[in-house]
Amino acid sequence: MGTVKGKKSVNPAMTESTVALLRELVAHLRDNRTELREEWARRITEARLLTAMTKEEIFAEATSVYDNYVEALETGTFEALQAYARNLSERIIPRGVETDEVVGIVLLLRDVLARSLFGKYRSDFDLLNRILDAYEPAANRIANTVAVGFVQERERIIREQQEAIRELSTPVLQVRERLLILPIIGVIDPLRARQLTEQLLQAIRANRARVVVIDITGVAEMDSHVANHLVQTVEASRLLGATVIVTGLSPDIAQTLVNIGVDLTKMNTVGDLQGGIEEAERLLGYKVVMHDSDSGGKKS
Amino acid sequence: MTKLISRDSGLEQVRIPIHSDIDIVSARHAGRSLAEQVGFSSSELTLIATAISELARNIIEYAKFGEVTLEIVNNGSVNGVRITASDTGPGISNIEMAVRGGYSTSGGLGLGLAGVRHIMDNFDLQSAPGSGTCVTVTKWKL
Ligand SMILES: Nc1ncnc2c1ncn2[C@@H]1O[C@H](COP(=O)(O)OP(=O)(O)O)[C@@H](O)[C@H]1O
Ligand SMILES: [Mg+2]
Numbered sequence: 426m427g428t429v430k431g432k433k434s435v436n437p438a439m440t441e442s443t444v445a446l447l448r449e450l451v452a453h454l455r456d457n458r459t460e461l462r463e464e465w466a467r468r469i470t471e472a473r474l475l476t477a478m479t480k481e482e483i484f485a486e487a488t489s490v491y492d493n494y495v496e497a498l499e500t501g502t503f504e505a506l507q508a509y510a511r512n513l514s515e516r517i518i519p520r521g522v523e524t525d526e527v528v529g530i531v532l533l534l535r536d537v538l539a540r541s542l543f544g545k546y547r548s549d550f551d552l553l554n555r556i557l558d559a560y561e562p563a564a565n566r567i568a569n570t571v572a573v574g575f576v577q578e579r580e581r582i583i584r585e586q587q588e589a590i591r592e593l594s595t596p597v598l599q600v601r602e603r604l605l606i607l608p609i610i611g612v613i614d615p616l617r618a619r620q621l622t623e624q625l626l627q628a629i630r631a632n633r634a635r636v637v638v639i640d641i642t643g644v645a646e647m648d649s650h651v652a653n654h655l656v657q658t659v660e661a662s663r664l665l666g667a668t669v670i671v672t673g674l675s676p677d678i679a680q681t682l683v684n685i686g687v688d689l690t691k692m693n694t695v696g697d698l699q700g701g702i703e704e705a706e707r708l709l710g711y712k713v714v715m716h717d718s719d720s721g722g723k724k725s
Numbered sequence: 726m727t728k729l730i731s732r733d734s735g736l737e738q739v740r741i742p743i744h745s746d747i748d749i750v751s752a753r754h755a756g757r758s759l760a761e762q763v764g765f766s767s768s769e770l771t772l773i774a775t776a777i778s779e780l781a782r783n784i785i786e787y788a789k790f791g792e793v794t795l796e797i798v799n800n801g802s803v804n805g806v807r808i809t810a811s812d813t814g815p816g817i818s819n820i821e822m823a824v825r826g827g828y829s830t831s832g833g834l835g836l837g838l839a840g841v842r843h844i845m846d847n848f849d850l851q852s853a854p855g856s857g858t859c860v861t862v863t864k865w866k867l
Pocket of ligand 2: 650779782783833836837838
């Protein structure tokens with residue numbers, strides 16, 4: 426009996442006798458599905474795991490996990506379980522379920538099933554040993570698959586949140602008609618540089634801005650890569666019809682960049698933000714506006 | 726994470742694993758404070774910090790991860806700061822072009838290595854395709 430009934434083929438690494446043993450234990454787990462599932466859900470509640478979920482929810486998830494678990498044991502393939510673990514994680518992570526809880530429940534299931542196998546085969550010690558030998562590696566791999574799926578999903582969510590925070594943390598400010606300020610704070614990695622540029626270009630278009638002041642006083646590190654991002658942002662803004670003034674570039678940093686060979690001539694730099702805004706106003710011709718009315722709110 | 730190791734000579738050494746951009750900032754800070762101890766001027770501190778940025782960023786960009794070691798060194802008459810940036814990444818196939826400048830496999834400016842070479846006093850680059858890269862540079866407090 427080299428094949429297992431069903432659509433999926435077994436893991437080729439398994440010996441035929443392992444396959445036979447797994448079939449035997451899968452049959453046992455199917456026959457006792459109701460009690461084992463209940464026993465497991467009870468142990469989960471007892472251990473105070475998944476406290477963010479109701480009893481009914483726990484039971485519903487326990488049922489799905491149980492069925493996926495048995496299927497993974499039967500087929501030796503983990504794709505379905507992996508997909509389910511991801512899906513489950515996606516649903517329970519927002520509710521505050523922690524990694525140790527997920528690891529905890531899978532280990533509990535492993536133990537509940539192992540105990541039940543123990544109960545069934547204890548009269549035949551040799552068979553019990555062989556059954557457990559077949560069960561353990563498969564069960565460990567299942568626990569591993571579910572835990573890794575959960576952690577990966579968590580990491581994905583954290584990455585997404587980080588991206589969202591980054592986007593929020595650099596507002597493009599409109600200070601006047603046609604004048605935008607982009608204060609950059611923190612670390613500029615390639616991803617963030619791309620986001621900043623996109624945001625700025627969108628804002629330039631939306632506000633039909635003519636001048637942009639990019640303030641880099643708060644940039645944590647400067648080198649040719651960061652300078653290159655900056656130069657590209659300046660160029661792209663220019664293509665959209667906006668002049669860019671860069672402020673907050675210290676003389677030391679400017680000198681170092683020039684020493685390295687970065688061409689800063691395309692960058693219109695002004696010492697500090699205040700000076701940058703004044704220069705921007707000059708470019709926008711605010712003096713002409715003042716001529717028409719003294720109450721323009723502009724200080725001299 | 727930063728480890729401070731005191732060596733026999735009493736001179737300091739800091740090792741910083743480089744895995745993400747945040748580590749570049751840590752390495753810069755550590756380099757700055759070592760260089761301050763040596764007595765470098767403010768514009769020299771910026772040079773040294775920038776050299777650290779360039780090398781650490783290359784690690785992230787081309788090798789994904791690696792390590793930067795910063796040390797205070799003495800050549801018998803003067804003190805200096807030595808930066809060693811090493812990784813086990815893909816290595817550099819055309820070292821000559823990479824060091825001459827204006828050559829970039831990432832669409833960058835290609836000014837990092839050439840620039841670091843220019844602003845530091847000693848420059849040494851060991852690299853072979855497939856076996857990683859190690860750049861060692863020193864700035865002496867003259
Ligand atoms: N640590 C490294 N590992 C592999 N390749 C590197 C490394 N550092 C630099 N290089 C290669 O050398 C080239 C020049 O580097 P660099 O002068 O910093 O310019 P840029 O990073 O702008 O391309 C890079 O494009 C890359 O091909
Ligand atoms: Mg570089």
